[in-house]
Amino acid sequence: MNDLDARIRASFDRQTMMQTLGASLASVTPGQVTITAPILPTVLQQHGAGHAGLAFSIGDSAAGYSALSLMPEGAEVMTVEMKINLMSPAIGERLVAEGRVIRPGRRIMVVAVDVWAETGDTRKHVAMLQGTMIPV
Template sequence: MNGPAPQVPDFEARVRASFAKQGLMRTLGASIARVSSGAVELVLPTSPAVSQQHGFTHAGAVASIADSAAGYAALTLMPPGAGVLTAEFKINLLAPALGERIVARGKVVKAGRTLTLAQTDVFAEREGHEKLVAVLMATLMTVEGRSGVDD
């Protein structure tokens, strides 16, 4: 990624520790697939527990992992001791989320001192092929003194 460098050398451990404290991600069954500077990929296995009445993965589950991927992408670039909170997001649902798993790839578009803009592309993986099913744009705020790991 061309952009700001991480301000914390062990940013991946920081992201993973914070993610481990997320009750919703645990409830949904989501996990971290990749962490790099300014980017995070989350994976959600599909199951009846996260489906809606037509058998697709529920938009709420899709939005949740998309928001978390954007937030954790932003966290990779935040200063020591700071945490991240979503201030706003907009999601476009492009197609039903139908597949064996849902993959959310969050990336920082522009990192700022107080606000960061991130985008998440969400794909449904089915029989080895990916289909773009949603795009989320998020504004995330830096929260000083609330790392989300030690508090």
């Protein structure tokens, strides 16, 4: 594990919301972070699909950690704004949020996330997020 990976994982481990959702950090590279979460019976909406709040929560964290991965050690990040497009019901075993930095600025960073519902080897694109992060 490299320093970047260890720094991002240490921060992620302090997020009790991610623990509540059963989310885990799948990968960390400069400017890109992937977070996964099971679609548990406790996170379904009334039609039986994964709730949009699950997709948004792991997507927001994947975006934020993507931004943090490009910031110096000791920096922190917060979401300024985030938009989500829900494209398909989140039906599957788990959600995978693949976050990336689109534009790394000194004052703000534009980020994007693709969220996929997976069952076995099958994956379906269920949501896209775009937003802005700020170093704090």
